[in-house]
Amino acid sequence: MRKILFYEPEGARRAGMAMGLALLLFFIAGVADAQVVDTWRFDSPQQQEKALLIASQLRCPQCQNQNLLESNAPVAVSMRHQVYTMVAEGKDEAEIVGWMSERYGDFVRYNPPLNGQTLLLWALPCVLLLLVTIVLWRVVARQRRGEEE
Numbered sequence: 001m002r003k004i005l006f007y008e009p010e011g012a013r014r015a016g017m018a019m020g021l022a023l024l025l026f027f028i029a030g031v032a033d034a035q036v037v038d039t040w041r042f043d044s045p046q047q048q049e050k051a052l053l054i055a056s057q058l059r060c061p062q063c064q065n066q067n068l069l070e071s072n073a074p075v076a077v078s079m080r081h082q083v084y085t086m087v088a089e090g091k092d093e094a095e096i097v098g099w100m101s102e103r104y105g106d107f108v109r110y111n112p113p114l115n116g117q118t119l120l121l122w123a124l125p126c127v128l129l130l131l132v133t134i135v136l137w138r139v140v141a142r143q144r145r146g147e148e149e
Contacts, residue, residue: 040084051087054096055080058108067110079104 042048052069058079060071068080079100086096097109106112114122 040081042084043088047087050093051084054087054093055083057110058083058097058100059110061104061108079108 040051042051055068058068060066060068060073060076060079062073062075063071066076068076068083071077082100083096086099091099100108106118112118112121
């Protein structure tokens with residue numbers, strides 16, 4: 001049997017390592033997740049605190065249960081900047097939340113107001129709790145009657 005040996009010059013080995021490293025970096029760059037960073041400047045720390053508090057109380061309409069500070073969706077970034085602008089203009093929390101609710105609907109509020117459209121949303125947990133209590137009460141009552149007989 002004859003063995004065939006391949007001679008690899010030093011330059012080819014370096015080129016192969018460089019190519020492998022480039023592919024690894026390309027793969028890592030493709031997996032990396034870019035984040036939006038807000039660089040908004042406020043006139044005072046109180047304004048910044050107020051803006052962040054309001055933005056944390058509003059829900060992103062595009063995301064699944066994330067507030068405006070947590071979400072990087074384009075609509076959330078836009079809404080966050082709108083909140084910052086309105087705070088800088090001196091508007092209070094009620095005005096800002098009212099404007100956002102008017103534009104995006106009550107969905108953007110974590111605690112929507114009680115009205116005809118949200119009545120089911122508010123009443124459903126109470127109704128379900130009542131139904132579960134009645135069912136459990138009836139099951140326990142039947143078991144007691146079965147034990148007595």
